[in-house]
Amino acid sequence: MYRNQYDSDITTFSPSGxxxxxxxxxxxxxxxxxxxxxxxxxxxxxxxxxxxSSELGxxxxxxxxVDDHVGIAISGLTADARMLCNFMRNECSNYNYVYESQIRVxxxxxxxxxxxxxxxxxxxxxxxxxxxxxxxxxxxxxHIYQTCPSGNFYxxxxxxxxxxxxxxKTYLEKHFESFEECTLEQLIxxxxxxxxxxxPNTDDTLNSKNVSIGIVGEGQPFKIxxxxxxxxxxxxxxxxxxxxxxxx
Amino acid sequence: xxxxxxxxxxxxVMTGKNCVAIASDLRFGIQQQTISNDFPKVYRINxxxxxxxxxxxxxxxxxxxKLVFRHNLYKLREERDMSPRVVSNLLTNMxxxxxxxxxxxxxxxxxxxxxxxxxxxxxxxxxxxxxATDDFLVVGxxxxxxxxxxxxxxxxxxxxxxxxxxISQCMLSSLDRDALSGWGAIVHVITPTQVITKKLLGRQD
Numbered sequence: 001m002y003r004n005q006y007d008s009d010i011t012t013f014s015p016s017g018x019x020x021x022x023x024x025x026x027x028x029x030x031x032x033x034x035x036x037x038x039x040x041x042x043x044x045x046x047x048x049x050x051x052x053s054s055e056l057g058x059x060x061x062x063x064x065x066v067d068d069h070v071g072i073a074i075s076g077l078t079a080d081a082r083m084l085c086n087f088m089r090n091e092c093s094n095y096n097y098v099y100e101s102q103i104r105v106x107x108x109x110x111x112x113x114x115x116x117x118x119x120x121x122x123x124x125x126x127x128x129x130x131x132x133x134x135x136x137x138x139x140x141x142x143h144i145y146q147t148c149p150s151g152n153f154y155x156x157x158x159x160x161x162x163x164x165x166x167x168x169k170t171y172l173e174k175h176f177e178s179f180e181e182c183t184l185e186q187l188i189x190x191x192x193x194x195x196x197x198x199x200p201n202t203d204d205t206l207n208s209k210n211v212s213i214g215i216v217g218e219g220q221p222f223k224i225x226x227x228x229x230x231x232x233x234x235x236x237x238x239x240x241x242x243x244x245x246x247x248x
Numbered sequence: 249x250x251x252x253x254x255x256x257x258x259x260x261v262m263t264g265k266n267c268v269a270i271a272s273d274l275r276f277g278i279q280q281q282t283i284s285n286d287f288p289k290v291y292r293i294n295x296x297x298x299x300x301x302x303x304x305x306x307x308x309x310x311x312x313x314k315l316v317f318r319h320n321l322y323k324l325r326e327e328r329d330m331s332p333r334v335v336s337n338l339l340t341n342m343x344x345x346x347x348x349x350x351x352x353x354x355x356x357x358x359x360x361x362x363x364x365x366x367x368x369x370x371x372x373x374x375x376x377x378x379x380a381t382d383d384f385l386v387v388g389x390x391x392x393x394x395x396x397x398x399x400x401x402x403x404x405x406x407x408x409x410x411x412x413x414x415i416s417q418c419m420l421s422s423l424d425r426d427a428l429s430g431w432g433a434i435v436h437v438i439t440p441t442q443v444i445t446k447k448l449l450g451r452q453d
Binding site: 065096 | 313314317320321324325
């Protein structure tokens with residue numbers, strides 16, 4: 001196919017004006033486990049599906065604390081994500097050291113996006129194969145951002161990335177207008193319901209082993225809720241009837 | 249005049265039975281002129297570890313801020329607090345990195361180590377030569393006077409109240425013998441359950 005001639009180098013454009021290596025990197029993100037992010041006025045919530053390589057193994061960590069007011073959920077190459085997470089932690093601490101205040105979320109995300117961009121323009125350095133969902137809370141309120149291997153970043157009200165995330169996006173599109181006024185519990189429940197849409201019917205449902213929740217907000221430093229702590233929220237989910245997709 | 253005596257100041261750490269205490273004076277001056285009488289030199293790293301940094305104030309502040317930076321990164325990666333022994337090790341490393349252009353500070357570390365809350369104190373010079381003992385350590389502009397009174401008053405295995413009394417008396421007596429430290433003192437006593445902080449009113453001169 002035509003594509004194959006122009007896709008081996010990050011520094012080569014295709015005749016249609018695309019850089020295929022970047023698009024392939026974004027494919028890696030689409031293969032990762034699903035993650036959902038949503039926000040209200042006072043809180044930002046991350047919900048993600050952890051994967052394990054086998055029954056014997058543990059489930060791979062998907063949500064990371066970056067600072068008191070920021071956390072990330074990852075989808076794609078976990079090793080690349082760890083590097084970016086380290087970078088973000090360093091930047092937050094550095095900013096705190098120099099200015100004695102917390103870095104604003106958009107500023108941090110811009111730095112990450114710039115880091116992604118460097119790897120799309122230099123020969124011999126491949127792009128990071130990971131997409132981040134950044135949840136943060138600063139003086140301007142709650143924020144959700146998505147970063148891409150392309151170096152773009154997007155500000156969202158709610159979003160989902162990873163494999164089968166389209167189903168979660170459909171759920172979020174139906175309900176996002178009510179998120180602004182939701183309580184923290186309602187927000188987490190919405191997130192779990194959206195995440196549930198991404199599980200193929202043949203697999204396990206959401207359980208405390210494969211779900212990871214991250215919350216941050218007004219008066220709430222970024223906290224990861226996992227394992228036993230996540231069970232109450234999963235119970236809230238089970239008590240309701242399965243969601244009927246309205247078709248108006 | 250030595251650069252270490254430019255701002256003046258004094259710090260003492262002492263161990264007791266299942267507790268440690270750290271005290272510093274409150275004077276901040278520029279040579280002979282006193283600028284502030286409310287400037288403690290003891291900084292909290294976490295609930296089980298305090299650091300007292302004497303010497304040049306600008307370096308003490310910077311060293312503390314860098315230590316907080318490293319401690320925060322440590323907490324994010326290891327998901328636990330730094331123990332006092334680790335803080336001490338980190339400080340010696342940070343100071344020796346600047347071997348040929350050092351921070352003009354002499355830090356003291358005190359805290360409770362591990363789940364048994366064993367008392368731990370250590371001190372080092374400006375390029376990170378550290379020593380950990382089990383009784384007391386002093387740094388500052390009046391170390392000869394502080395050594396004398398600490399040697400005399402110190403007893404092993406004091407409880408919190410006795411430890412507080414002893415370290416306070418040592419501090420106040422030494423401050424009176426030195427022109428560059430004084431204006432009262434602040435004492436922190438660290439026990440497994442709480443940190444007790446008290447300000448001492450001494451001669452205001």
